[in-house]
Amino acid sequence: MNPSPRYATIDGLRGLAVMGILLMNIAGFALPSGAYFNPLAGGGTGPADLAAWAASFVLVDGKMRALFSILFGASTLIVVERAETAGRSGPRTHGLRMATLALFGAAHLLFVWSGDILLHYALVGLIALPFVALESRQQLRIAMMLLLIQLVIGAAFLGSFVALRHAAQLPDADAATISAWRDxxxxxxxxxxxxxxxxxxxxxxxxxxxxxxxxxxxxxGPLFLLAFDGPETLAFMLIGMAALRSGFLTGEWLRRRYLKAAAIGFALGLPPTVALCWWCFASGFDTLTTFAAATEGGIAFRPILGLAEASLALAWLSGRESGLKARLRAAGRMAFSNYLGTSLAMTFLFYGWGLGLFDRLGRLALYPVVAVVWLLMLLWSPAWLARYRYGPLEWAWRSLARGKAQPMRRTDIEIVSQ
Incomplete structure (x- = not known):
């Protein structure tokens, strides 16, 4: 029995997304936790390091998470519809996949890296199930409502943080308040x-x-993430479902339409995002200002820029075949293995159980590390899939979710027909 047919453009886009996630997360692996948002918290303050932070703020941070969430939503719809076409229960199939993903996420969170996103996706993915049956327009309307809710929630959180800072700076502030603000x-x-x-x-x-x-x-940690980011993540998943049905993600649009969508998205999203970046510099990277710009300030623009970057990528992916595109598709087919494998590699490199390089490299020096990992992804993914149907962790996820070991090794016919 062969695996289900795949969408080549979605695999390629997922490959780009998993590589972009590392570009976004590298500061979280290698630098003190505050440096993820604020360049003054670690990684150096030289012009090159600040330029690297600014480029990441404008083009990567949040946008790759948006893209990954959009693709997760599209995958949810694909899994449910294919399960029902095969005579299985779509909701049950999805529920088992999310329960298994939650186990992987919890293990990743506790034993590998505290920046895990898989458990969050599993929880939000369960919430997303009832929306699968809706029409695309309804999904987009609800996504817009969820983004508005996210704005309100973010404003409430930021208001509480402003109040906390004010209380901590009072002459008679108690130790608990000071400690809470410091944390x-x-x-x-x-x-x-x-x-x-x-x-x-x-x-x-x-x-x-x-x-x-x-x-x-x-x-x-997971509960705070669910409360602080849950509506936005669900909104991205619904956008992904609608984008799948529209043919956007499957490469069905004309190249000029993708390029037009990219131009409009960058025109709408880049100027305000650059302005937010400038606001951070102008404030001297004030803690609350920089955090607000990266979180609340970007809510309206993350999906716009994420989709603009996806449009540009899809204009390329849907064109003439190339070896690089084939390697990207392989990396995307093994995105789960590549994501968790990256966490193991990065924690080995930076944490004490490995080489212990945490907080020893400047921000700019981290990007050659990213480039090496990208190269390894592009090399090992097609080599593995030449012999096996799934990535190693994709196979484990599928086998656990279905309650039995799935066929792993390719047959001679499958190898020849590739």
Whole structure:
């Protein structure tokens, strides 16, 4: 029995997305936690390092997450519809996939990297199921409503953080309030030298200490992410479902239509995003200003830029075949293995259980590391798929979700027909 037919453009786009996710997450692997949002928190403040941060802020941060979420929503629709076509229950199939994904995500979160997104996707993916049957227009309307809800939620959170900073700066502020503000600032901005030193020592230390800290935040981290980002993530998934049905993701549009969509998206999304970046510089990278620009400020523009970048990529992917496109498709077919494999490689490189390079490289110096990992993805993915039907973790996910081991090795006929 052969695997289900695949959409070549979606595989290629997923390959680009999983590579872009590493570009977005590299600061989270290698630098103190506040440096993910704020360049003054780690990674160097030279012109080249600040330029690298700015380029990532405008073109990568949030946009790759939006694209990955859009593709996840499209995959949800594909899985449900193909299950029902095969005579299986679509909701049951999807539910088992999300339950299994949640197990992988929890293991990733606790034992590998605290920046896991898989558990969040599994939870939001379960919420997304009732929306699969809706028409595309309804899905888009609900997505717009969810983005508005996200704006309100984000404003409420930011308001509470402003109040917390004000209370912590009062002359009679109690120790608990000061500590709460310090913890928040260390996580999204510039922490105290003592807090940064503590984080560096923990992540350069033994694996047991890292796991113990992850366990101490096992519930509050995923729950906060669900509350803070859940509506936006669900909105992106619904956009992905509508984009699949429109033919946008499957390469059915004409090349000039993709290029037109990209031009419109960049025209709408780039100027305000650049303005937000300038606001961060103008504020001296004030903790709350920079965090607000990266989160609340980008809600309206992340999907626009994410889709603009996807449009540009699809204009290329839907054109003449090339070896690079074939390798990208292979990386996309193994996005799950590549995502988790990247986490293992990066934590080995930067954490104490491996080479211990955490907070030893400047921000600009991290990008050659990204380039090497990209090259490895493009090399190993097609080599693996030449012999096997699925990536190793794709096979494990599918086998666990279906309750039995799936056929893994390609037959001679499948190899010859490739």
């Amino acid at each position: 928040f600032a260390a996580g999204v901005g510039i922490g105290s030298p003592a807090d940064v030193a503590k984080e560096v020592a923990r992540l350069r230390g033994p694996w047991s200490g890292i796991v113990a800290d992850n366990l101490s935040h096992a519930l509050d």
